[in-house]
Amino acid sequence: MKNSEVSIQRGENIIETVKKTLSLLGGLGNVIKKGETVLITPNYAVPIMSETGATTNPEVVVGVIGAAKEAGARNIIVAESSIVGFDAGRIMAELGVKQMFEKAGAKVLNLDENQHDVVQKKVTQGKLLKKIEIFKHAAECDVLISVPVLKTHIYTGVSLGMKNLKGTLPDAQKKIFHRVGVRKKTEEKFELDRCIADMMTVHHPDFTLIDGIVGQEGFVPGSGVCGAPVKMNTIIAGSDFVAVDSVGAYIMGRDPLHVNHIRYSHEMGLGEAHVENIPILGEHPDTVRREFRPAIPGEVGNYENVAVIEGGSCSGCSFALRWTLNAFKPLQIRKWDKTVFLVGSNSQLPGEIDGKPFLIGKCACKLPLKNAIKITGCPPPFWYVINRLKKAKRGY
Ligand code: SF4
Structure with missing residues (x-):
């Protein structure tokens, strides 16, 4: 021993x-x-x-x-x-x-x-x-x-x-x-x-x-x-x-x-x-000893105007998305139009949505959605997701 x-x-x-x-x-x-x-x-x-x-x-x-x-x-x-x-x-x-x-x-x-x-x-x-x-x-x-x-x-x-x-x-x-x-x-x-x-x-x-x-x-x-x-x-x-x-x-x-x-x-x-x-x-x-608050994955998905839909995603893409959201101020995010992120190969849109969903990572990019903003990579680097999002949200 x-x-x-x-x-x-x-x-x-x-x-x-x-x-x-x-x-x-x-x-x-x-x-x-x-x-x-x-x-x-x-x-x-x-x-x-x-x-x-x-x-x-x-x-x-x-x-x-x-x-x-x-x-x-x-x-x-x-x-x-x-x-x-x-x-x-x-x-x-x-x-x-x-x-x-x-x-x-x-x-x-x-x-x-x-x-x-x-x-x-x-x-x-x-x-x-x-x-x-x-x-x-x-x-x-x-x-x-x-x-x-x-x-x-x-x-x-x-x-x-x-x-x-x-x-x-x-x-x-x-x-x-x-x-x-x-x-x-x-x-x-x-x-x-x-x-x-x-x-x-x-x-x-x-x-x-x-x-x-x-x-x-x-x-x-x-x-x-x-x-x-x-x-x-x-x-x-x-x-x-x-x-x-x-x-x-x-x-x-x-x-x-x-x-x-x-x-x-x-x-x-x-x-x-x-x-x-x-x-x-x-x-x-x-x-x-002191109780540390957990780093809950869903926490950043709690904006009313932002939906994060994960299906079969792994931590690489999920984490890349969270880091990306973390790079924006909550006040700034709350000003965005309704925004949907799909992560992983099994993620699905909840139905008809206004605007284009963001597909994060190679797996999600293979989903058969024509009207989508594809951010590919396995996983995509943070800086790339951040830049694409900044570009798409210009004016908000
Ligand atoms: S793109 Fe790569 S990192 Fe992202 S969910 Fe698929 S296998 Fe995982």
């Missing part, structure tokens, strides 16, 4: 809090051997400041780089691939974090730069995935450290250390994660959770440190950042990636066994998900 200890610390001084959290576990020397190559993957999936809770606080990453150096790592790499449609290198440069990590002694790697620098692994225990492509640097490093943010997610409920490893996969593989469920007859709404658990059987973090300095909850239409920030000043860390995510989910007010990818990973014997069985060091989770 692997060591499922999880350390929790709170504090205003970020570097000190990271240090204390790690020292309770005996430091990263328990994970890293002298001379090893360490790859740290934070969350810079979108070009948004960490103060919003959307991305990892750079000081947290600097703290981890310092601890890896102390443990004797030879090469320390901070590597990331953003969500499809963005470029992690640009994001890290624009947010000013690249320089911070280099100054702290790490090499910064934009995984998006070379989408073909991958290795393929068989997923023999996979329930959905039979093989997976992983960026070579992430697959071949000696020690992989996931440094996610404590936040909610519209499809997986929470987005923590396991889900954060999607940032080590090329775009083509990310898209498969988001659409595997489409062709399956299954009661599960989305199979993203299953893909994450399958990935964990062959590609998982050796250590996870959750940045709960500012977390993120809910879905705020028109905020431009997806959710609302939650100041927590908390760091959670450990080697058992299922246990760390379980404690993170618990702190967000969730039952970890109700978070599918956590439960699946636990059921596959990859780690501990029962919080009562996890040895906790430092703060008791109940002293930090």
Whole structure:
């Protein structure tokens, strides 16, 4: 049985809090051997400041780089691939974090730069995935450290250390994660959770440190950042990636066994998900616990003049549409004429409608509707959907 200890610390001084959290576990020397190559993957999936809770606080990453150096790592790499449609290198440069990590002694790697620098692994225990492509640097490093943010997610409920490893996969593989469920007859709404658990059987973090300095909850239409920030000043860390995510989910007010990818990973014997069985060091989770509002997918469909009809869509297109709506102010959206979005191959118009419906994604674009605005792609990038919509709604 692997060591499922999880350390929790709170504090205003970020570097000190990271240090204390790690020292309770005996430091990263328990994970890293002298001379090893360490790859740290934070969350810079979108070009948004960490103060919003959307991305990892750079000081947290600097703290981890310092601890890896102390443990004797030879090469320390901070590597990331953003969500499809963005470029992690640009994001890290624009947010000013690249320089911070280099100054702290790490090499910064934009995984998006070379989408073909991958290795393929068989997923023999996979329930959905039979093989997976992983960026070579992430697959071949000696020690992989996931440094996610404590936040909610519209499809997986929470987005923590396991889900954060999607940032080590090329775009083509990310898209498969988001659409595997489409062709399956299954009661599960989305199979993203299953893909994450399958990935964990062959590609998982050796250590996870959750940045709960500012977390993120809910879905705020028109905020431009997806959710609302939650100041927590908390760091959670450990080697058992299922246990760390379980404690993170618990702190967000969730039952970890109700978070599918956590439960699946636990059921596959990859780690501990029962919080009562996890040895906790430092703060008791109940002293930090706070209910995070869920990021409900339907929330942005609540405008009276906007209908979002989804049928057999996967999270790629659904998320692209939500991000797009999120880029407009609610007041602006309420001024639009009646607008219908169809997403997925099984979506259907409710009857006669005024105006042209928008078909989002390759699947919806195949629907036999002549009088429609087709926004193709699998999934279409956000910026493309936003631009098409801006053009169509000019004058509103
Ligand atoms: S077009 Fe959209 S719904 Fe269809 S497979 Fe691609 S991402 Fe999924």
